[in-house]
Amino acid sequence: MSTIPGLIVCLQSGFYTVQTELGLLECHLRGRLKKAPRSGDLAALGDRVEVELSGPGRGMIAAVMERTRALSRLAPTPKGMYHQIIIANPDQAVFIFACARPAPHAGMLDRFLVISEKQGIPPLIVANKIDLVGEETARLLFGRYSRLEYPVVYTSARSGQGVEQLRQQLLGKISVFAGPSGAGKSTLLNRLLPNLDLAAREVSQATSKGVHTTVRREMYPLAGGGYVADTPGLKALALWDIEAEELDGYFPEMRPLVASCQFNDCSHVHEPGCAVLAAVADGRIHPERYESYLRMRFGEQE
Ligand code: GDP
Ligand code: ZN
Numbered sequence: 001m002s003t004i005p006g007l008i009v010c011l012q013s014g015f016y017t018v019q020t021e022l023g024l025l026e027c028h029l030r031g032r033l034k035k036a037p038r039s040g041d042l043a044a045l046g047d048r049v050e051v052e053l054s055g056p057g058r059g060m061i062a063a064v065m066e067r068t069r070a071l072s073r074l075a076p077t078p079k080g081m082y083h084q085i086i087i088a089n090p091d092q093a094v095f096i097f098a099c100a101r102p103a104p105h106a107g108m109l110d111r112f113l114v115i116s117e118k119q120g121i122p123p124l125i126v127a128n129k130i131d132l133v134g135e136e137t138a139r140l141l142f143g144r145y146s147r148l149e150y151p152v153v154y155t156s157a158r159s160g161q162g163v164e165q166l167r168q169q170l171l172g173k174i175s176v177f178a179g180p181s182g183a184g185k186s187t188l189l190n191r192l193l194p195n196l197d198l199a200a201r202e203v204s205q206a207t208s209k210g211v212h213t214t215v216r217r218e219m220y221p222l223a224g225g226g227y228v229a230d231t232p233g234l235k236a237l238a239l240w241d242i243e244a245e246e247l248d249g250y251f252p253e254m255r256p257l258v259a260s261c262q263f264n265d266c267s268h269v270h271e272p273g274c275a276v277l278a279a280v281a282d283g284r285i286h287p288e289r290y291e292s293y294l295r296m297r298f299g300e301q302e
Helices: 106-119 135-147 163-170 185-192 198-207 244-250 275-281 287-298
Strands: 004-012 015-020 023-029 048-055 058-064 070-077 080-088 092-098 123-128 152-154 174-178 217-221 227-230
Touching: 015 048, 015 058, 023 048, 070 106, 080 174, 092 106, 106 123, 106 244, 106 287, 123 135, 135 152, 152 163, 163 185, 174 185, 185 227, 244 287, 275 287
Parallel strands: 023 058, 092 123, 092 174, 123 152, 174 227
Antiparallel strands: 004 015, 004 048, 004 217, 015 023, 048 058, 070 080, 217 227
């Protein structure tokens, strides 16, 4: 039987909405897939699939293509932890922080950046609410990330400033948004996706009762191409699969230095001849970035 290629753009309770050249198809997963990813959910938001038509507007997912990358987490279930794919094949992870109200939480952003390095997903930082502090102050707050060559976009979801520039960075890509609550994520999404009433959707989800209701996961098409997905929650982005010894490799400013440390198992805390400590001492490594490293390696995660 012939199949057509598609992209999973929504899933809920075992049903998948697949975007194809024939439009949106409501699909379920065939019991035995021809191809399936090696780990994690069989089919996830963002997966590229092959669909067999089974009726008008309906189909059966016959194969799931291999993922280039995935944003994933360990999710607790009654049967134990399992490897949940938040989104397959994202082109970038967009981390939204406010310049003020709430003040940017550098430790949280650093943790997100480590996760994106670990999972191989290019990050894009959004510094929102620039109307509250002015662009100059905003650039002081986020400049350390530009110096690490992480892209930063400055926006005001309120005034609209920078939103067009952000849209350009999203065009043609699959982006996943994350950020602390209050940073302005919903306001920005509503500006980027004007046909979408996110608030209304959240209400309708909240009123669907029952503890076993599975959450609807969706990515939204951008006018002009590309998709935007939201993360189900901040806890989704934990440092669950990062070994202490590999952490320095996910800090681009430390990565080139570690080979110069005197000990090859250097933890960069107290060892003599540590190239990282030398770089902290002479200002090549930002003190708060170094603090984030220490917290992630030795301390609590929040
Ligand atoms: P979320 O929790 O990240 O989804 O944040 P919201 O989009 O709900 O925004 C939180 C609050 O910040 C709301 O009162 C918004 O009106 C406000 N807000 C969002 N973006 C901006 C901005 O660019 N400037 C200012 N001044 N306020 C903003
Ligand atoms: Zn060292």
